[in-house]
Amino acid sequence: MLLTGWLFDVYEDPLDGLAVWLLGDDGRRRRLRQAFPVTFYASGPEARLKAVEGFLAKRSPAAQVERTERCDVFAGRDVPVVAVKVPRPADVPGVFRPLERAFPDLSYGDVDLQLSIRYAAASGLFPLARCRMEVDAGGRVLAAEALDSPWDMDRPPMPLRICSLEPDVDPAHADPRWLVVRCGEQEHRLALNAPRAMLVNLRALLLRHDPDLLLAARGDTWLLPWLIDLADQWGVDLPLNRDHHGKIGRRKERWYFSYGQLVYRGEQVLLAGRWHIDRHNAMLWDDYDLEGVLELARVTCLPVQTSARVSPGTGISSVQMLTALRLGVLVPWQKQQAEEPHSALDLFAADQGGLVYQPKIGLHRNVSGLDFVSMYPAIMVNYNISPETVSATPRPGAERVPELNLWIDRSRPGLVPQALLPLLNRRVALKERLAGLPHDSPEYQLNKKRASALKWLLVTCFGYLGYRNARFGRIEAHQAVTAYGREALLCAKEVVEEHGGEVIQMYVDGLWVKDCPADYPSLLDEILARSGLPVGLDGVYRWVAFLPSRVHPRRAAANRYFGVFQDGEVKVRGIEARRRDTAPFISATQLAVLKILARHADPQDGLPEAWQALRQRLDLLRRGRVKLEDLLLAQKMGRDMEEYKARSPVARAVAQLQAAGKTLKPGQRVRYLLTLGHPGVWAWDLPSHPPLASLDIARYEELVLRAAGTVLAPVCGILESQFPAYFRQHASPHEFDRYTSQALPGAAKALPRARGRAPASLPV
DNA sequence: TACAGTCGGGG
DNA sequence: GTGTACGACTGTA
Numbered sequence: 001m002l003l004t005g006w007l008f009d010v011y012e013d014p015l016d017g018l019a020v021w022l023l024g025d026d027g028r029r030r031r032l033r034q035a036f037p038v039t040f041y042a043s044g045p046e047a048r049l050k051a052v053e054g055f056l057a058k059r060s061p062a063a064q065v066e067r068t069e070r071c072d073v074f075a076g077r078d079v080p081v082v083a084v085k086v087p088r089p090a091d092v093p094g095v096f097r098p099l100e101r102a103f104p105d106l107s108y109g110d111v112d113l114q115l116s117i118r119y120a121a122a123s124g125l126f127p128l129a130r131c132r133m134e135v136d137a138g139g140r141v142l143a144a145e146a147l148d149s150p151w152d153m154d155r156p157p158m159p160l161r162i163c164s165l166e167p168d169v170d171p172a173h174a175d176p177r178w179l180v181v182r183c184g185e186q187e188h189r190l191a192l193n194a195p196r197a198m199l200v201n202l203r204a205l206l207l208r209h210d211p212d213l214l215l216a217a218r219g220d221t222w223l224l225p226w227l228i229d230l231a232d233q234w235g236v237d238l239p240l241n242r243d244h245h246g247k248i249g250r251r252k253e254r255w256y257f258s259y260g261q262l263v264y265r266g267e268q269v270l271l272a273g274r275w276h277i278d279r280h281n282a283m284l285w286d287d288y289d290l291e292g293v294l295e296l297a298r299v300t301c302l303p304v305q306t307s308a309r310v311s312p313g314t315g316i317s318s319v320q321m322l323t324a325l326r327l328g329v330l331v332p333w334q335k336q337q338a339e340e341p342h343s344a345l346d347l348f349a350a351d352q353g354g355l356v357y358q359p360k361i362g363l364h365r366n367v368s369g370l371d372f373v374s375m376y377p378a379i380m381v382n383y384n385i386s387p388e389t390v391s392a393t394p395r396p397g398a399e400r401v402p403e404l405n406l407w408i409d410r411s412r413p414g415l416v417p418q419a420l421l422p423l424l425n426r427r428v429a430l431k432e433r434l435a436g437l438p439h440d441s442p443e444y445q446l447n448k449k450r451a452s453a454l455k456w457l458l459v460t461c462f463g464y465l466g467y468r469n470a471r472f473g474r475i476e477a478h479q480a481v482t483a484y485g486r487e488a489l490l491c492a493k494e495v496v497e498e499h500g501g502e503v504i505q506m507y508v509d510g511l512w513v514k515d516c517p518a519d520y521p522s523l524l525d526e527i528l529a530r531s532g533l534p535v536g537l538d539g540v541y542r543w544v545a546f547l548p549s550r551v552h553p554r555r556a557a558a559n560r561y562f563g564v565f566q567d568g569e570v571k572v573r574g575i576e577a578r579r580r581d582t583a584p585f586i587s588a589t590q591l592a593v594l595k596i597l598a599r600h601a602d603p604q605d606g607l608p609e610a611w612q613a614l615r616q617r618l619d620l621l622r623r624g625r626v627k628l629e630d631l632l633l634a635q636k637m638g639r640d641m642e643e644y645k646a647r648s649p650v651a652r653a654v655a656q657l658q659a660a661g662k663t664l665k666p667g668q669r670v671r672y673l674l675t676l677g678h679p680g681v682w683a684w685d686l687p688s689h690p691p692l693a694s695l696d697i698a699r700y701e702e703l704v705l706r707a708a709g710t711v712l713a714p715v716c717g718i719l720e721s722q723f724p725a726y727f728r729q730h731a732s733p734h735e736f737d738r739y740t741s742q743a744l745p746g747a748a749k750a751l752p753r754a755r756g757r758a759p760a761s762l763p764v
Numbered sequence: 765t766a767c768a769g770t771c772g773g774g775g
Numbered sequence: 776g777t778g779t780a781c782g783a784c785t786g787t788a
Contacts, residue, residue, distance in 0.1 A: 112776080254776095256776095256777075256778050256779090257778045257779040258777090258778050258779090260778095260779060260780040260781075261770085261771080261772090261779085261780090262770095262779085263778085287775090313777090313778090314776085314777090317777095371775090374774095374775095375774095376774095451775085452775070455774080455775055456774085456775090458774095459773090459774050459775085460774095462774095467777090467778080470777090507773095508773085508774085509774080538775095549782095549783070549784090550783075550784065550785090551783070551784070557782085557783065557784095558782085558783095559772070559773075559782080559783080560772095560783080560784095573772085573773080574771090574772060574773085574783085578771095578772070578773095579770095579771060579772075579784095580771075580772090581770070581771065581785095635769090635770065635771085636770070636771090638769060638770065639769085644768090644769085645767090645768065645769095645787095646767080646768050646769070646786080646787050646788075647787070647788090648768075648769060648770090648785095648786065648787070649786075649787095650769080650770085651769090
């Protein structure tokens, strides 16, 4: 039988090797089976390989053992190996573990690979591929072929049936009463206080709609674990899985450090034959949602349920492994080559990393923002930077890295550039398409999410190059990339200056140019021609403010700025509104003030209106008209409770929750209100809310004024620290407490003009 | 004032 | 599955 359709999912089947789900063109969802033997390799001295053969013949008779050669990418050549082929993926650990224990001195390759990646490399199929399968009467796949590729720009959408499940409130905050279930056009509200009826109804819905995707809010961390227990308790057979043979996969919650910050990942519940995604436990869901997840699955070949939950780092690592498998390069089981311990993992490490300049503090008009497009990935591709192409000694035909004693072999394409090239090309193609589409069209939205998912993959690949435990990482390659980056930025600066522009700020992959020559295309082309890397115009700022450091007011903070483009769009970086610990009301106030300034060609002309808006906001705060949710500060718990030395607000809020029986894990976010007296905070997830009168309004006022000062002080030409006093004196002629909304229009007239007040040290 | 603790950055 | 930068800022002691 010949079937065509979409590849829905592939996972291990203990008996047959693989379970393969096909979403057929006829609308049927079929669980097929496929035999799938897998091979891994051992390499080392001849005598040891002989011993391996003897060992396996005795200990693992089911394994087929063969002598051959494979490419060791770090050695740069084919090496003799023992190939060990086992009948099913599930057989690998049983054969490998004793082998590795007996021969710890050998190198191993292709051992610990995700099944989906092995399958993709072997079959040419990928998640969501259009495909044709030849299947026997017993549902065994005899042959399969892909009918499209992940790089296709236009593909028919996969006809997914989606069911969404959502509790009426966040279960961490309060006890939900309803579960809202949406299947297609229908919406059902299931009462949670009648568990048996709820289960029976949910079962009926699942059977009737048979969804491909359960999109559950808090599905990982609350709903599914709870439903599974409840169904068990009430003896209801709840068909969460579509695969009757499959088990529901549970992964425990965990926390870890990544790029210097603590990350908490909640428990995961993975279904068989159906996808389950919890948008609150899905990486970057708010950025690219389902379409981005599907794009990731196609290009990384990770299963959809995995793509939704992993960090882009895992994604890029999968693409590298896939590339290696397809090229016949061994994927090291453990990292082979020695390297210095290092710390500079991050894209923006200033020391021997990206180039950072001290901008000129204050307000600047008519500034162009120029950015290299995907700078670091473009460098890796353009200069062929890969762990195996970098060497610390000159080799014939190798190119020296600027400023460093490193050489790059450009005679053969490196593994990492080969993995990146299609991603980079696709992102460029998607962006080109976006440029021609109206922003409100569905096609624009779709492609934007795809481009965004690719962006994160590309951003992370640089970090992976320098990451100690990456399989295809090497610190020297990482250093080479940043060296080329610095060179490219300096090259761009030269070109700009030759054209008569003044560079007022440079930051890793971007530069800000005052009174940039208007002939952009030729300027950008020249930078491309001289640096080899594409540059784009981020936009032309009507004005942009670079902020001084709060700790050292004479020094500029490279990373705190805001500005307004010619079309009125606002861009902010590093200031309160960008920080996830800022209360929504405070962010909103800061942005509201900034948007008022943005409406004026000269931001100072917006000051009277900005003062008025600020007074109104403070008035709302005073009169208790701000929703409690909008006053929530949110911070991550950075360590275990016992490890806190200072009674910081977070520590106090966590302690409150603990006393109320709610335990938080490191990396989880704690939301709290600021209250009067001791302990000064009120954790949001406590069973009750604080009385309105106990909110520390004065403290909130301080925070509002501080955030407003960040954007207003540079426009007034004063230091941020002077702002609250300045505001009370100049912009608020009446006593604070006497504010009423009726008094406001008159008050606005009494405002002074700030123009010309700037001290000499602050260019305005 | 020193120290402890958390945040951004990429588009 | 793995994972702990750096500088800037805020708050505590």
